[in-house]
Amino acid sequence: MAKCGDFIKSQFPLIDEELMKYVEDILDSSAGEFEDTEEVFEAVGEVLQGISEKSEKDIRDICEKLLHMLQPDKPGSSNGPRKVLDAPIHLASMAAPVTETEDLRSIWINTRDDNLKVDAKKLEKAEAKLQQKQQKQKDSKVPSAVPVLQTATASQVTSKKDSKLEAKGTNRTQDIRIENFDIAYGDRVLLQGADLVLAFGRRYGLVGRNGLGKTTLLRMIASKQLKIPSHISILHVEQEVVGDDTVALQSVLECDTTREYLLKREKEITTMINTGSTDPSLSNELSDIYAQLENIEADKAPARASIILSGLGFTPEMQTRATKTFSGGWRMRLALARALFSKPDLLLLDEPTNMLDIKAIIWLENYLQNWPTTLLVVSHDRNFLDTVPTDIMHLHTQRIDTYRGNYEQFHKTKTEKHKNQQREYEAQQQHRAHTQEFIDRFRYNANRASSVQSKIKMLDKLPELKPVEKEIEVVLRFPEVEPLSPPILQLNEVGFYYSKDKIIFSDVNLGATLESRICIVGDNGAGKTTLLKIIMGILSPTSGIRSVHRGLKFGYFSQHHVDQLEMNVNSVELLQKSYPGKTIEEYRRQLGSFGVSGDLALQTIASLSGGQKSRVAFARMCMGNPNFLVLDEPTNHLDIETIEALGKAITKYTGGVILVSHDERLIRMVCKELWVCGNGSVTSIEGGFDEYRKIVERELEVQNK
Structure with a gap:
């Protein structure tokens, strides 16, 4: 399978990692079942053709090579498996003399022994097996490795200006603007014609009722199905850290790939010099590495990582333990620590307080108030939303509204806004009713005809206001119980x-x-x-x-x-x-x-x-x-x-x-x-x-x- 993956990458160097995984999954799941090149083309050909400018013939040639890699001993071709006859066939000898009593249909076939007839039950089993195989191949075309892609889809409109800047590689904006986008989850539309603007350095709290698509939106941004400038680094804390022998503190430090590379290279050069290398360029490179390490304050990194881990509840002893010794909840904390340490341009957090106790939540609230880049967090913790965000994004009725301030300010502003909208709607309804009454009373009065026409035109020009859509109030009711005499x-x-x-x-x-x-x-x-x-x-x-x-x-x-x-x-x-x-x-x-x-x-x-x-x-x-x-x-x-x-x-x-x-x-x-x-x-x-x-x-x- 690795051989196929390398071959595909060589033919399609720009292939997306998720798409690559999808193609590999299909080939892996059906490797021994492909009959010919045509079946390989049906499984992955259209996908590969969609990401390149190669012709259909080129794609079919690639599919044939993939078939040979998957089944080296099988002769594959687009016309199916070939059969070589081991002796000449004489059609004349196959036609036996026909008597008047023989069925004329037998003129070109030899009479076959009844024992050679097809067994109906065997045929039925063979057909069932074939259908099962076809269904399996059909199912394998759905990428099982990325469940989000099976159900959630996104589309958006991008401006020509942004597209040109992106193509030239000159887009250096730190702000993120995703305009006029839709997100659907299966057949259900979650967002339609929505806009999302994230200004660099601000902290956004994303709120809304359960099931409206907050988590799906974060995943769409993280997977870049919603397009944002390619130079902006994103980190979505969703999956727990994989447990292995890496020490917790080192697991956090490894997030700084620049520091890790410089330290590794420093070690390599030092070893070469100590073993007798006299290459003068090595000393120059080593001096340059020391300067870079000093510039990024590499010596302070372990202390900074330790402070983050300590704030999230890791004792000094826990920081020296292998990641595989921690439970899922602690590995999620470790994933959060890695994100805070690496400081991406855009940090996406989904319910970060779920895995934390009150002590760690208070620490995180204080830490995020000084977050230097852009933060988008989904949270249900009212106190957290009052403390951390500078802005609140409210997801409702398939759109997103942004409010300045924390959750308390958002709640006040939204309530006042809804009251004003409702008052304006009711005032317009009264005005419409009063005007309509005048029109109905004097519709057939010749002396008032011009006034009636004027009122009708005025009604037509009035903007149509809609009543405020109130969210259904959530009510939970626990059962009534009979009293018990203490002690309980x-x-x-x-x-x-x-x-x-x-x-x-x-x-x-x-x-x-x-x-x-x-x-x-x-x-x-x-x-x-x-x-x-x-x-x-x-x-x-x-x-x-x-x-x-x-x-x-x-x-x-x-x-x-x-x-x-x-x-x-x-x-x-x-x-x-x-x-x-x-x-x-x-x-x-x-x-x-x-x-x-x-x-x-x-x-x-x-x-x-x-x-x-x-x-x-x-x-x-x-x-x-x-x-x-x-x-x-x-x-x-x-x-x-x-x-x-x-x-x-x-x-x-x-x-x-x-x-x-x-x-x-x-x-x-x-x-x-x-x-x-x-x-x-x-x-x-x-x-x-x-x-x-x-x-x-x-x-x-x-x-x-």
Whole structure:
């Protein structure tokens, strides 16, 4: 396969990497099944022809060479496999004398033995096998390696001026302007005739309801399906770092390719000089390398990388560990650290706070406020959006509106703008109605004919204003529960460890009631999820006593609930499988109470956005009528409006709630009691979240000194 890839690159040096991967995937998946050159041409010929000016004959010749590489022992040609006869054929001898009783149709064929007739069953099997093979070849033409390209497409209009500058290589603008572009996801249009302008050095927060295309837009920019100036470097933090033997700190340093090359070359030249080389040019080159290293402050790079890793929660010991020893969440932090260290011209972040604890979020907020290039971030964290962005981009109704200021300013401006639009619309409607009344009253009055005509013309010239399209308010409703007499839940002298040299916490004394609104905070790895599992009885404490009311029924929403949903069924079918025996109306009513209604409830789970999947997970959790909710990072996939709705739903809920979250706004909305996990203990602190934030900020100040 590598041989084919090298050959294709030699023939098409400008081929795009994703397209190259696509062609290689097709050839690899059907390598042993191509019958002839024609089949290879059908599979990849049109794609190759579309990226070059080669003639069809040239492309067919290339396909024939590819066939020989894939199947070296097979004679391939465009006319199919050749067969050589091993003896001459005499047609006369094949025609037996015909008698009057013989069927005239047999004049040119010998009578065949019945044993040689085609077996109908075998023929049927052969045809089925052929159809299966053809279907497989057809399916292989879809690029499986890049799932985004299967479903999302983009188109845009580019100005002739920009195209000319790009062609000449003289475009040096740092601003990014993507005008009049469309994005579709399958048959669904996400953006139509939209404009996106990113001024260099500004920080943009991209907001909008779940499922409208925010993540898809970022992917389109990152993959350059939406064209931007080629000299602008882009980094999209989406995939976690691949785990290998590279040390975490070195993994970050490797992002600076210039520094890495200079250090490697310095080492090579030093080795050559030390082994006796007398080439004078080596000394000159070494001096030049030292100057460049000094110019880019290469000696300060390890310290800068270490500061970033430390801010994101990596201890000095963790920074020296191989990347393969970290979990997926920590590898995502590592990917974020690499992005912050490399400082691309355009940094794209999609929900960066999802993987971080409150301490790391506060550090990241402070770090990004001094970000030197352009930043475009999708986030649901209201406090993050109030702190980091200089501008807010609002994605709605297939377009993007830009507002100056942070999220709070955006919300005020948008609300006032909508009020003004609605007032203007209502005033125009009244004016239209009043004018129409005059026209109707005097339409047939000859004395008023000129006035009527004047009013009709005036109505025709009035711009047609439309009423403000209000976004449907998100409402979440948790089930009503019966009261329970206390005590409900109690932990007495509880301790837990996975191994005696790694104690998670000890001497925990805490309690909860059906009125409890408890929020648990702490660094990642401090034991928050472990504490939740002990509370629910999933884990048993290694010391102490857990006491619960016999009527207590937990509803558990874990960080991984969304990922664990069955993807190939719709929401109604999912509830049917989890809670069989109820009517379709009951399932739909349950889903509707979490905003999954209409056609949305009949879409496959896989086609839903992250936030919509979360709502389905909530609906399934509450179908069992729990009277105590345990929520572990429930906001990770929710948009701002749904987080607000979740806060209101928790406040109205008549059962108890224990919540692990890093979303500051949600904690402030619902928290009545704050538990802090850390340093081998769990403690309830007075002063709530304000006091905890002060503690964290003091720790960061000490860390940065």
